[in-house]
Structures are given as C-alpha cells and as structure tokens.
Amino acid sequence: MGSLMVSLRNAAGSMGAFERAMGVVQSNVTNATTPGYARQRVEFQSQRIQPELGLAGGVTWSGTMDSRNAFAESNVRRRASEYGAADEMATQLKRMEPLFDISGDSGLPGALTNLVEAFSALTVSPNDNAMRQTAIDRATQLADSFHALSNGLGEALHTVDRSLTDQVNTINSTVAKIVEINREFRSDARAVSDAGLQARLATLQEDLSESGDFTILTAEDGSSTIFLGGQVMVAGGDKAYPLSVDTSGGQARLLDSQGRDITDKVSGGRVSSLLTLRNSTIPQHQAEIDRMAQVLADTVNTTLSGGVDSTGQPPAQNLFEYDSTQGAARTLRTNSLQPGNLALADSTAPGGNGVALKLADLSKAKSIDGLTFSEFYGNRASALGLQLQIAEEHVNTKSQLVAQARQLRDEVQQVDLNEEAILIIQYQRGYQASAKLVQTLDEMTEIALGLLR
Amino acid sequence: MIRSIDGNTDLYLDTLRQINARMSKAQSEVSGGKRVEAPSDDPAAIANLMQVRTDLARMTQIGTNLDRVRSEVDSAEGAMQSAVKMFDEVRTLGLSASNSEQTAVSRASVAEQVGTLLQRMAALANTQVAGRFIFSGDSDQGAAYSIDLQQNPPWTSYQGTASSRQVAHPNGGMIAVARDAQTIFENPDPAKNVFQAMEDLRQALISNDTDAIQAALAPLPGISDHINSMLSFYGNVQSRLEDAVNTSSKEQVRLKADRGRLEDADPAQAILDLTQLKYSQQAALEVRSKVGKTSLFDYMG
Numbered sequence: 001m002g003s004l005m006v007s008l009r010n011a012a013g014s015m016g017a018f019e020r021a022m023g024v025v026q027s028n029v030t031n032a033t034t035p036g037y038a039r040q041r042v043e044f045q046s047q048r049i050q051p052e053l054g055l056a057g058g059v060t061w062s063g064t065m066d067s068r069n070a071f072a073e074s075n076v077r078r079r080a081s082e083y084g085a086a087d088e089m090a091t092q093l094k095r096m097e098p099l100f101d102i103s104g105d106s107g108l109p110g111a112l113t114n115l116v117e118a119f120s121a122l123t124v125s126p127n128d129n130a131m132r133q134t135a136i137d138r139a140t141q142l143a144d145s146f147h148a149l150s151n152g153l154g155e156a157l158h159t160v161d162r163s164l165t166d167q168v169n170t171i172n173s174t175v176a177k178i179v180e181i182n183r184e185f186r187s188d189a190r191a192v193s194d195a196g197l198q199a200r201l202a203t204l205q206e207d208l209s210e211s212g213d214f215t216i217l218t219a220e221d222g223s224s225t226i227f228l229g230g231q232v233m234v235a236g237g238d239k240a241y242p243l244s245v246d247t248s249g250g251q252a253r254l255l256d257s258q259g260r261d262i263t264d265k266v267s268g269g270r271v272s273s274l275l276t277l278r279n280s281t282i283p284q285h286q287a288e289i290d291r292m293a294q295v296l297a298d299t300v301n302t303t304l305s306g307g308v309d310s311t312g313q314p315p316a317q318n319l320f321e322y323d324s325t326q327g328a329a330r331t332l333r334t335n336s337l338q339p340g341n342l343a344l345a346d347s348t349a350p351g352g353n354g355v356a357l358k359l360a361d362l363s364k365a366k367s368i369d370g371l372t373f374s375e376f377y378g379n380r381a382s383a384l385g386l387q388l389q390i391a392e393e394h395v396n397t398k399s400q401l402v403a404q405a406r407q408l409r410d411e412v413q414q415v416d417l418n419e420e421a422i423l424i425i426q427y428q429r430g431y432q433a434s435a436k437l438v439q440t441l442d443e444m445t446e447i448a449l450g451l452l453r
Numbered sequence: 454m455i456r457s458i459d460g461n462t463d464l465y466l467d468t469l470r471q472i473n474a475r476m477s478k479a480q481s482e483v484s485g486g487k488r489v490e491a492p493s494d495d496p497a498a499i500a501n502l503m504q505v506r507t508d509l510a511r512m513t514q515i516g517t518n519l520d521r522v523r524s525e526v527d528s529a530e531g532a533m534q535s536a537v538k539m540f541d542e543v544r545t546l547g548l549s550a551s552n553s554e555q556t557a558v559s560r561a562s563v564a565e566q567v568g569t570l571l572q573r574m575a576a577l578a579n580t581q582v583a584g585r586f587i588f589s590g591d592s593d594q595g596a597a598y599s600i601d602l603q604q605n606p607p608w609t610s611y612q613g614t615a616s617s618r619q620v621a622h623p624n625g626g627m628i629a630v631a632r633d634a635q636t637i638f639e640n641p642d643p644a645k646n647v648f649q650a651m652e653d654l655r656q657a658l659i660s661n662d663t664d665a666i667q668a669a670l671a672p673l674p675g676i677s678d679h680i681n682s683m684l685s686f687y688g689n690v691q692s693r694l695e696d697a698v699n700t701s702s703k704e705q706v707r708l709k710a711d712r713g714r715l716e717d718a719d720p721a722q723a724i725l726d727l728t729q730l731k732y733s734q735q736a737a738l739e740v741r742s743k744v745g746k747t748s749l750f751d752y753m754g
C-alpha cells in the first residue's frame with residue numbers, strides 16, 4: 001500500500017515536470033522572434049529506483065538549459081563592431097561628398113574656371129573697365145566658393161561632434177542598463193537563469209558593440225564586466241563608469257570616468273570612426289583646401305604685383321586677402337578694388353596685356369605640389385571619393401559578415417518551431433501517460449482501501 | 454539592423470539591398486548618361502576629369518578670344534588696304550600735278566585733294582572696333598591722332614603707346630596682333646613716314662614749286678612699299694589666327710572626346726547591367742516568397 005502511495009506521488013510529480021516543460025516550450029515559441037532570446041531546454045532528472053529501499057523512481061525537473069553560445073555571441077559582437085565602424089564612416093563621408101562639386105560648372109571648380117576665363121578675356125581688351133569689373137566680381141565669387149567649401153567642412157565637423165556626443169551618450173545609457181541587470185543578477189542568483197533577462201542582456205551587449213570595440217567578460221554571478229578597447233573599464237559589477245567626450249579643442253578627446261584621455265585606446269565601432277573623421281580625415285581636407293586657397297591667392301597677388309594698373313602704377317592693394325591663422329579658405333576675401341586698379345600690364349608696357357596673359361595661364365600652371373589647381377582640387381575630391389568607396393565596400397562586406405555571424409549564432413541557439421512542435425507532442429504524450437498512470441494507481445488504491453474496510 | 458529578424462533573413466535582405474543599390478546606379482547612368490557624377494563613382498578618374506574640363510574651358514575661351522581678335526585684325530587689314538589705295542591715289546595725283554603744264558590753280562586743287570586724303574589717312578589711324586582704337590597701341594581707349602590742316606604739322610603728336618599686345622595660340626605660343634599708328638603712319642624713318650610724305654607733297658603743290666614737287670614724289674614708292682608691308686603684316690596675322698582658330702576647334706573636339714571617355718556612361722552596358730540586376734532582384738524576391746511559411750504546428754490537431 002505504501003509503495004502505491006509513493007508511485008502515485010511520483011506519477012503526479014512527473015505530470016508537474018511535464019507541465020513545466022510545456023511552459024518552457026511555450027516560452028520558446030512565443031519568443032521565437034525576440035531579439036537575443038536563446039532556446040531553452042528542460043533538463044529532466046530520473047529519480048532513483050530501488051523499491052526494496054522504498055525508492056520508487058520517477059522524474060523531476062532539474063532546471064532549464066540555455067543554448068546560448070558565448071563564442072557565437074562574441075563573434076556577432078565583433079562583427080557588429082566592425083560593421084558599426086564601416087557604416088559610420090560611410091554615412092559621414094556620404095554627407096561630405098556633395099561638398100566637393102566635380103561638375104565643373106559650379107562650386108569651387110566653376111568659380112575658378114570663371115575667374116581664369118575673365119582674365120583670359122582681358123588679354124583681348126585689357127583696358128575694358130566692364131571686363132575688369134567682371135574679373136574682380138569673379139574673384140569675389142571664387143572667395144565665396146572657398147568659404148562655402150570650408151564652411152561645409154566645418155559643418156561636417158560639427159555634425160561629427162554631435163554624433164560623437166550622441167554615441168557616447170548611447171554607450172553610457174546602454175552600459176547603465178547592463179549594470180541594472182548586473183544588480184539583478186547579484187541580488188538574486190536565480191535571475192541568472194532567467195531567459196528573458198539574458199535575452200535583454202544579449203541585445204544590449206550587441207547594441208553596445210556597434211558603438212565601440214568592447215570586451216565583455218561574464219563573472220560567475222552572471223554579471224558583465226565591460227572594457228573599452230580591452231583596457232578601459234566602463235562597467236563592473238553594479239557600477240558604471242561613464243565616458244565623456246571633449247570637442248572644445250582642435251582635436252576631439254574621449255575621456256574615461258576620471259577625465260583621462262582614452263582616445264587612442266578606441267579602435268573599433270562607430271566611436272572610432274567618428275574620432276578618426278573628427279581628428280584626422282576632416283581636418284586634413286580642411287588643411288589642404290586652406291593651402292589651395294592660400295597658394296591661389298598668393299599666386300594671383302604675386303602675378304599682379306609685377307604689373308602696373310591703368311594709371312601705370314604698381315598695385316597699391318592685393319586683389320586677395322586672407323588670415324592663415326584662421327584658415328585661408330574660410331577667411332579669403334577680395335579687397336575693394338576699382339577696375340582700373342587691376343595691374344594687368346607689364347611695367348615695361350603700360351596698357352598692355354602682359355600680366356593678363358600670365359593670369360590666363362593660371363589653369364595650366366603647375367602651381368601647387370607640381371599640380372594645377374584643378375588637378376589639386378580633383379585629388380582632394382578623389383581622396384574623399386576613394387575613402388567613401390572603400391567605406392561603402394567595407395559596409396557591404398561587414399554587413400554580410402554580421403548577417404553570417406548572426407546566422408551561425410541562430411543555428412546554435414535560435415528557436416526551431418518544428419523542434420518545439422515535436423517536443424509538445426512528446427511532452428503531451430508523457431503527460432497523458434502519467435495521467436493515465438495516476439488514474440490506474442488511484443483505482444488500485446481504492447481497491448486496496450476497499451479490502452481494508 | 455532589425456533585431457527581430459533572423460540571421461538568414463538578414464543575409465537575404467543585405468543581398469537585396471546591394472542589388473537595389475546597383476540598380477539605382479545603373480538607372481542613374483541610363484537616365485543621366487553620366488558614369489561619374491560624384492567623387493566616389495570613379496576616384497581614379499576625378500583629377501584627370503577636372504583638368505580636362507578646365508582645359509576645355511580654357512580652349513573655348515581662347516577660341517572666343519581669337520574670334521574677337523580676328524574681327525579687329527580683319528578691320529585693321531581692311532584699313533591697310535584702304536591706306537594702300539589712298540596712297541596710290543596720292544601718288545597718281547602727285548605725278549599728274551608734277552606735269553609742267555599744270556598751273557598754280559590746278560596744283561592748288563590737287564593739294565586740296567591730297568589734304569582730304571591726309572585727313573582720311575589720319576581717320577584710318579583712329580579706326581575703332583568694339584570701342585577700342587586698334588592702332589593706338591596699348592593705350593587703346595583714346596584716338597591716336599587728331600588732324601587740322603591749318604596747323605603745322607597738321608597732325609598732333611602720337612597719343613597712343615607702342616603695341617605689345619599678344620594673343621595666346623592654342624599650342625601655347627603667342628601671336629603679336631597689332632602695329633601702332635606711329636609705326637604705320639608716322640614712322641621715325643623719313644622713308645616710311647606716310648603723313649610727312651603726304652604733307653610735303655601738299656605743301657609743294659600749294660607753293661607751286663616744281664622742284665619741291667619732284668622732291669616730294671621721290672620717296673613715295675618706298676612709302677608705298679612700307680604701307681604694303683603693313684598690309685602683309687596684318688595678312689600674315691590673319692593667316693596665323695585662322696590656323697589658331699582651327700587648332701582651337703580641333704582641340705575642343707579632342708577635349709570633349711576625352712571628357713566623354715572619362716565621365717560618360719556606356720548606355721548599352723548600363724542597360725545590360727540594369728536588365729541583369731532586375732532579373733536578379735526578381736529571382737531573389739520570387740524565391741524568397743516561395744520559402745515555406747508552414748511548420749509542424751500547422752499540422753497538429
């Protein structure tokens with residue numbers, strides 16, 4: 001009789017085990033498309049069977065097994081970091097590309113062509129005041145074009161600064177959420193096996209990885225310790241160490257929670273691309289455009305200074321002025337010259353077109369780095385174009401790699417609805433069999449009790 | 454990235470995105486006809502393309518300059534032809550007036566005609582084209598001479614300057630395109646001084662001095678040769694400008710071809726690419742749409 005009761009209890013217990021197993025299947029099925037969710041599997045444990053000792057066997061539920069694969073997750077994060085870096089670089093460069101007009105009809109190339117055309121036209125009528133005024137006006141337009149390009153690069157720099165600040169804020173916000181989860185893990189050991197919490201954590205970690213090259217270590221209590229660039233701790237246990245960014249100077253600096261400069265410690269993710277753009281790429285373009293403006297202005301001024309104006313006098317004022325400390329392209333301007341002030345004639349032949357002929361050759365003279373101004377500008381545009389082309393190719397490659405990494409991860413830990421359906425059938429049969437067993441044992445117990453009455 | 458889609462779908466969507474991007478580029482080439490519209494389209498070609506465009510603009514402007522100068526030179530050549538004819542008329546008048554049967558009255562009448570021709574010769578020296586006095590040298594905003602037959606000499610001193618102006622030839626050389634009025638009409642060499650020769654004859658005719666008339670007639674052939682040499686100069690400039698204009702036109706055609714090679718799309722290739730990409734896109738979409746949407750759940754009772 002006693003063993004009947006034990007068997008009855010064990011059968012009821014196994015029904016409970018199957019009920020919980022169904023609960024896990026339900027969680028898997030409903031979370032099949034939840035980001036970061038890893039397939040859960042029930043672990044059944046067989047009870048000891050030694051009837052002579054009163055051990056009637058049975059099955060208990062010993063917990064759930066997480067199919068999460070640390071290597072697969074780490075691989076996805078690494079690829080996400082590479083993708084983030086490439087995508088950010090491509091996005092910012094794409095915004096900058098229109099600044100370098102290559103149509104030849106507008107922008108800096110158009111303005112330069114127009115100015116040289118005006119000088120060339122003056123070789124035929126060097127003393128025509130209307131044409132002289134046209135040349136002065138076009139010089140002003142050229143200065144304006146340099147302003148537009150320089151201001152555009154400046155605006156691109158500010159955009160990168162804002163993006164950098166936003167990214168750092170995003171990092172800090174994400175790290176704060178991870179630290180919250182760390183606290184939950186530390187306060188309740190059972191939370192570590194919470195599939196929902198783990199899914200949130202995995203998603204947050206993946207999001208974080210796009211922003212920077214973060215190394216994430218998992219402690220025994222399940223909490224995450226996060227390092228940026230493998231060196232700078234941003235989260236450990238229940239503490240977050242927020243980052244900040246200083247864009248006030250000529251170079252942007254990424255700072256740790258102590259205010260120390262960690263710029264050179266970052267080598268991946270969106271932050272690294274933004275820092276590269278901010279501190280290297282854009283300033284380099286700006287410096288080269290400044291140099292072009294300076295050399296152009298100096299060349300024109302020097303050529304004019306060798307001539308005489310319509311009164312036969314050397315020029316009293318340069319055509320172009322700039323402030324090299326503030327950036328020649330940004331500060332380039334024309335002085336208020338009268339048409340007659342343009343010194344278009346050689347000093348030996350007042351009224352002639354000797355200087356105008358030299359200025360007309362501006363477009364073919366190798367004036368800067370052994371290149372013409374058009375070639376130099378073309379090289380700058382080409383450099384940006386090549387950077388963008390490479391970045392876009394990287395985006396294509398890295399996005400494929402991220403997708404492949406996620407695919408590999410999914411193969412290991414994603415919910416397969418067919419598997420879950422089979423498990424449902426399996427658990428349902430087990431439950432039905434256990435229920436039938438309970439019914440049979442109950443009848444047997446009734447019979448045994450009837451004998452005793 | 455959409456977090457809620459699986460890796461396999463992510464891969465598919467990424468491939469589709471790349472196909473769409475390439476289609477967009479091919480479509481742009483077909484509709485716009487341009488292969489290079491932004492620096493990233495062909496970074497290696499940009500510097501060359503910019504310089505070709507600059508060279509084309511420069512060559513076009515040179516062509517415009519040459520056309521403007523040509524009209525000036527044509528006018529100058531026409532003026533020289535008129536000068537040659539006028540001076541021939543002076544010689545004819547002088548020779549007829551040197552006849553011993555001519556009287557003081559008839560010679561005075563001839564002198565008046567020579568005076569008129571002198572005034573017309575000075576007017577030729579002040580020929581204008583598009584507001585420029587083409588024989589005033591580099592000081593082309595003012596007349597070279599004014600003339601008053603009552604004065605001695607009748608012409609003012611030369612108001613212009615030497616002519617240093619050159620125009621660029623497409624091959625990089627320079628063409629001197631003008632002579633100043635002083636060189637042509639008031640040359641320091643007495644054997645080439647047109648004004649002085651005409652005035653000497655006029656005065657000799659007025660004074661009815663036969664010896665003076667003969668003396669005035671003596672240098673006229675040499676001066677006629679001088680004017681003809683000026684005419685030849687402008688004729689030569691016309692030829693050189695004609696050659697320069699032709700060269701400029703050919704260069705413009707060549708540069709346009711170079712520009713086209715660098716930036717124009719190959720329409721046939723672009724259409725082929727677009728067609729192939731459309732098929733790829735269609736195939737990808739159709740295959741994906743036919744992927745099984747059912748699972749075992751759909752068959753469970």
